[in-house]
Amino acid sequence: MNGGASSWFRSGAPWIWLNAGAVAACLAMVFGLLLLLGIKGLGHFWPKPVLQGTYLAMDPPISVIGEIAESETVDAELLRISDPGLPLPDAAVERHLLKLGNRDITGNDFAWILPEFLDEVEYPERIVTLERREWGNFYGYLTGISQNGEPIAQPEMLPEETGALWPELQRRLDRVRQLRQEIEQIERSIIADMNFGAERLRLLELNHQLQRDSAIFRIAGGSAVELPMADIVRAYRPNAMNWFESMRVYLSRLLEFLTDDPRESYTEGGLLPAIYGTAMMVLLMSVIVTPLGVLAAVYLSEYAPKGWLTRAIRVSVNNLAGVPSIVYGMFGLGFFIYLAGGEIDRLFYSESLPAPTFGTPGLLWASLTLALLTLPVVIVATEEGLANIPASLREGSLALGATKFETLWRIILPLARPSMLTGLILAVARAAGEVAPLMLVGVVKLAPSLPLDTEFPYLHLEQQFMHLGYYVYDLATQSPNVEAAMSQTFAAAFLLVAVVTALNLSAVVLRGRLRERYRAMDAGS
């Protein structure tokens, strides 16, 4: 046994295993991170059960209704410092972060609770979760519906049987939804046509109608709260739903996330402006970076004299890909915005000075900065593609009498097309995930309008825009209610990672295919 162990050590096997362990750790970290983001990000949309109970740690005990947002184990010692009166167990205790909602009524919508002190826990089917336009979630029991301030007369319903109110609430919420759609349509047409008068009046009328209904709820603690239905985005009874109904809520929330505007100071609702802004910026950047990058790569690999200078330039370009992105941001801010933008303002927009038009962060400057940042990526990838094309093809073409340009145009560029695509995909992936330079040259927390709309000149290059990555940064660090925004941040982060990972994987696959093809070509010639 002893001899076995020492020979095992001498063979070096343990060290090899340790190295394998490093690979395994790296892989575990990648998958762990993706898994964490996936679970937290996609779980965000799933309706969670709502519990009701009595919390005994307070004096007097209070009744609570809420979702468990998070659980953690803490040292009992720490809790004893903050709550000296509690009879706590010795070692670590588990505690839950309970999302209580109703921020407009109670003031704080999250609370840490100790499960030991939570009594009479149940999950009543009648508890209603409301998602609202303002103030976040609401939890309570539906007890009545009123129209124009008058409770609708339903004498046959006893208070305990308010279940029959539920379909009525849904019917009325559908009406609110339809009204809202109509309002949005009219608002859009007003903006487009500048048509006041009749439509304005109709808008007022609709807005008035929107306020007609309200619903009455009993919240934890027993008091009644009346909420206008116009504020309700979605209402469901999480404890009464089966899997399919939950799925419907899930998909509806996911759809809202991808296609709607944000609400509740950007911590809830959709990400459409951010997705849209990111896409516009990346698109514009691609339009700039592709021709320039290919041109530079073709020059470097085909036309530039082969000498130390070209080599030095190539190395420099290569190294610029490793320069911190914030430095590009500084360049963009100083050169594009203050220098170029300031000059454009002086020449073409002097009537609106000192309010800057182009001399301020905006879409164009952000795209240009990122184009500069990703140029090395495109150049390096394209050049690699050009260099990998078997020399026999080039020589064959030249030997048949084609000029250099003809060889390039007919033989080399078509073959190098996939590698250009690889470069572009990598550039797009990098640009989509980059935030630091954008903070200086164009993104904002809140963009009042999309950079592309129906108003002349349709594409607003000077406008600031929202960006998915910056949205994550802003939500995670600047949000007034970090706990409430946490789950939304995970969802946004997951979306970003999903897009960037998909782009990168496609580039990897493309590159792999390309290598095989060249190898086959080389072998064939």
Add this chain to the structure above:
Amino acid sequence: MASHPTQEKNSSNPDAVSRKQVRNQTEQQLRPAARRRFWDRVVRIVVSIGGLGTISAILLIFFYLVYEVLPLFRGADMTEGEFFPELSEGSARLLETDTAAEVALRIDEEGRAEFYDLSNGELLAAESLTSNNGAQLTTIAEDSAGSGLFAAGFADGEALIASWNAAPEPGADAVSPRLEFPFDRQPYQLPENEPVRALALRTGQGRVGIAVVGANGRSVLFEEYANAATAGLVAAPLTGASGDRRELAFDALSADRILLPQDPRWMFLISGSGELNLVELGPEGQTRIADTVSLAPDAERLTDVRLLAGGMSLLAADSGGGIGQWFVVREGDSSRMREVRRFALFDNAITAIDVEQDRRNFIALGEEGELALINTTAETESLRRSFDGPAIHDVALAPTGDLLLLENEQGGLALWRLDNPYAEFSLSALWTETWYESYPEPALVWQTTAADDAFEPKYSLAPLTFGTLKAALYAMLFAAPLAVCAAVFTGYFMSRALRRQVKPLIELMEALPTVVIGFLAGLWLAPLVDANLGALTLAVLLLPASVLVASAAMMRLPEQFGALLREGWQLGALIPVLVLACWLAWLLAPPMESLFFDGSFRDWLSLRFGLDYVSRNAMIVGIAMGFAVIPAIYSIADDAIFTVPRHLSYGALALGATSWQTMVWLIFPAAAPGVLSALMIGFGRALGETMIVLMATGNTPIMDMNLFEGMRTLAANLAIEIPESEVGSTHYRILFLASLVLLLFTFLINSIAELVRQRLRKRYRMI
């Protein structure tokens, strides 16, 4: 893509349509050779210009940053403006300009106040400044807060607070400068009605203080807390009851000059011989002398004293041509007056000094007509010049520091425009310890903004550079072992087929947006580690141990399993082992902590070693940024190991070396330069990473190697401060300097790494 030449052909040859089916080759043969050559040349030119243009656009970044930084190194410029000969007579008690530097006020020895238009030297108005009883002016002093107020002392022992206004009076269009008395000529009277010898004025912090020295050398301090009448002039907060007034008499002390610094606790009493008594103004009856120093120990006499902008430092000019900067420094329990720096300017006496309103700049005038413009914090001499001709006896600097007034003995007034935007910058202040006002000792501090205009900006890049290196170092500590070990395994031991699958997966880490990693580090990992520090420490030990145990266990498995594992499927088996080890660490940590570390490992660390623990600390940054740089290191190191020619290892193995020995003694040394370049590139990446540091630390610019404290890096600092920085200011340009430093450093590291790699490639080609 091929349509372009076809169109060319069509236009040149009308019957080309009939040959449309006959494709390119035929057309090309028919195309005149000259035209083809022409196009070849055109494309060559277009591509060359376009390519070179694009490349220079990227390289422009270097030149632009240098272009933004260069003005910092330029000194001040001084250009001659108007000269108005024989404007006035005698010497002036007060000479100053308004904030727009359009009108100058000159008050002469007799108290005649004259207002001059600085564009043409015209006398706009004149009036006489006398006491309420008509007594003559004896002395005058400006407010140490730079408010534009001044105090005037008279021969009958009265002192008044006055100001002046050059704006047109309401209703009138012409400029009509005039003296104003914001306190309604409310007098402060010396007890024995003796003539006022010197006085000082201090406003701010909710009170007005005026200190007066009589001809007998005794001084009185009047202090008044803001009331309704003064509220507009004196900024809050109030420390005494509104409208209160107190008088403190100092009979025992004789003084010739008096100064009131901005800190209401202090008063400077200065005798003619240059001795300064630092008076601590306590509550009623507790006033005492805290320190006594000599302001001009080496020179014959003191020639001028002034308070610097901000009202904290005293400038003492002497007959030896030197100027000392003094301020109150806390030493233990007592406060002392310390000479913080000394500027030896001229060989002979300094006759006058004047200070700028907001920046720590002053101008000094020598006996022989020498002039020097100095910034105290940066210790820069922006300008030095000598004047011939009639002796200059007074100098005044406009509040904004861009106009200089020089008055000569014959009453002539010369205007000089000053261009001195970057006086606060100097390389030494950037990198070495500087003694800032109200600091107990010289320090390296980065602090650029405050609510107050007269704030002393502290531009030391040292804490930021330190933070950058600290973050990068901890990141490398985490990333380097993992990445290099992983590269060793996939580059040599793993089968090629599996390596092709695994490598892109690890490289995928690089694609993860850093903002997401930063978010997870700051908001998910930091609280997690916060609560489970013991478990994490235990995991660091348990993870390698578990791998070893697992490997030993697997050696004992039946042979066919072993063969399967040797194919590289260890990985699949190891991931559960690692997860298990983490779980074990989490499980074992609480009992271990209560057994060995009194319940909490974190508290034990802070008690035993005095290590403070901040939630968003260097360890979190190290892990998160390490995660981000692993793929960069791994990818290059793996390539370096993989490309070592295989026949080298075959030889070693044939001679009986084990595969591990081959790795350690042959492959790794051969690939070492490549691995080194990989580490360098990873380090370069870590230096410039912004989002992770921004989100995972508290961004406080401190200098402390403690693993459990935060830092602020150069890159994160840029992201935080540049949006608020004024374009073209010193701060703005210093931030560009920081980005240039970052650019050059990473570029240099990457270039060296690239060079190493290229040489390695050449060597392998030869083997």
